[in-house]
Amino acid sequence: xxxxxxxxxxxxxxxxxxxxxxxxxxxxxxxxxxxxxxxxxxxxxxxxxxxxxxxxxxxxxxxxxxxxxxxxxxxxxxxxxxxxxxxxxxxxxxxxxxxxxxxxxxxxxxxxxxxxxxxxxxxxxxxxxxxxxxxxxxxxxxxxxxxxxxxxxxxxxxxxxxxxxxxxxxxxxxxxxxxxxxxxxxxxxxxxxxxxxxxxxxxxxxxxxxxxxxxxxxxxxxxxxxxxxxxxx
Amino acid sequence: xxxxxxxxxxxxxxxxxxxxxxxxxxxxxxxxxxxxxxxxxxxxxxxxxxxxxxxxxxxxxxxxxxxxxxxxxxxxxxxx
Numbered sequence: 684x685x686x687x688x689x690x691x692x693x694x695x696x697x698x699x700x701x702x703x704x705x706x707x708x709x710x711x712x713x714x715x716x717x718x719x720x721x722x723x724x725x726x727x728x729x730x731x732x733x734x735x736x737x738x739x740x741x742x743x744x745x746x747x748x749x750x751x752x753x754x755x756x757x758x759x760x761x762x763x764x765x766x767x768x769x770x771x772x773x774x775x776x777x778x779x780x781x782x783x784x785x786x787x788x789x790x791x792x793x794x795x796x797x798x799x800x801x802x803x804x805x806x807x808x809x810x811x812x813x814x815x816x817x818x819x820x821x822x823x824x825x826x827x828x829x830x831x832x833x834x835x836x837x838x839x840x841x842x843x844x845x846x847x848x849x850x851x852x853x854x855x856x857x858x859x860x861x862x863x864x865x866x867x868x869x870x871x872x873x874x875x876x877x878x879x880x881x882x883x884x885x886x887x888x889x890x891x892x893x894x895x896x897x898x899x900x901x902x903x904x905x906x907x908x909x910x911x912x913x914x915x916x
Numbered sequence: 917x918x919x920x921x922x923x924x925x926x927x928x929x930x931x932x933x934x935x936x937x938x939x940x941x942x943x944x945x946x947x948x949x950x951x952x953x954x955x956x957x958x959x960x961x962x963x964x965x966x967x968x969x970x971x972x973x974x975x976x977x978x979x980x981x982x983x984x985x986x987x988x989x990x991x992x993x994x995x996x
Contacts, residue, residue, distance in 0.1 A: 740981070740982070741984055744981065744984065748981065777984065782986075783986060784984055784987045786929070786930065786932075786987060787932050787933060788932065789930060789932055790932070791933065791935075791936050829930070829932075831929060831930075831987060832986065868930070868932075
């Protein structure tokens with residue numbers, strides 16, 4: 684199985700992602716520069732975190748128009764697996780590969796701390812490493828993570844089981860209005876969503892930063908194990 | 917020709933920046949301030965044959981990049 688990580692000017696989490704993908708798949712991913720116009724031969728494309736193009740205009744807006752995103756869009760339309768984390772999630776919404784948008788955190792503060800996520804998405808490689816309802820810890824580091832979408836879009840996401848992850852506390856309690864739990868103010872506590880064909884997933888927190896006991900835990904490893912398993916690795 | 921594209925958050929979309937500025941204004945003694953919304957103005961010099969063409973260019977650019985229509989509305993103004 685071949686994986687690739689897209690690097691934009693300002694991307695800064697790509698090495699963490701290399702580590703996680705290598706651990707889970709046993710193979711080092713290919714690094715892809717944003718000016719490339721092909722992702723041929725890959726099974727999974729990952730858009731990592733960072734501040735692509737300095738977050739100019741809106742987070743992810745410039746990156747969404749990079750040459751490589753045309754290739755990623757075509758790849759996704761053919762059923763390719765795409766994962767976007769943090770800035771990668773913002774790029775996926777700006778590219779309209781995922782619905783909704785990420786606004787400034789409701790409390791205006793950049794949040795750099797651990798959070799807990801509840802696994803909710805059904806029938807997807809990105810959630811297959813957990814049981815539905817499982818709770819896991821994930822670091823987060825973002826200023827624009829406040830997920831929003833029109834109410835009918837939110838209803839559809841929930842109805843179709845496309846809310847992949849929701850913010851919760853360590854006991855799995857979800858509370859949209861509690862800023863200690865839903866820290867960035869996301870609509871319906873949504874931390875991650877799936878595309879209609881469930882092959883594209885975006886989330887704000889960083890499971891790739893907890894994939895090794897040496898750095899404090901492996902809570903995020905099931906994300907990558909699940910993807911690899913679904914792809915037959 | 918000078919084109920101004922005004923990009924602002926749709927009604928109902930939370931504007932934490934506006935809220936913070938509103939609080940700051942009240943602290944400064946501007947008691948009558950109720951709702952504050954922050955928007956963005958993009959000024960462009962475009963090569964266009966007439967005002968209508970410049971207007972269309974502005975709208976096309978807003979749709980393609982300058983505004984995210986999931987959360988934002990826009991208005992285009994062509995300056996004489």
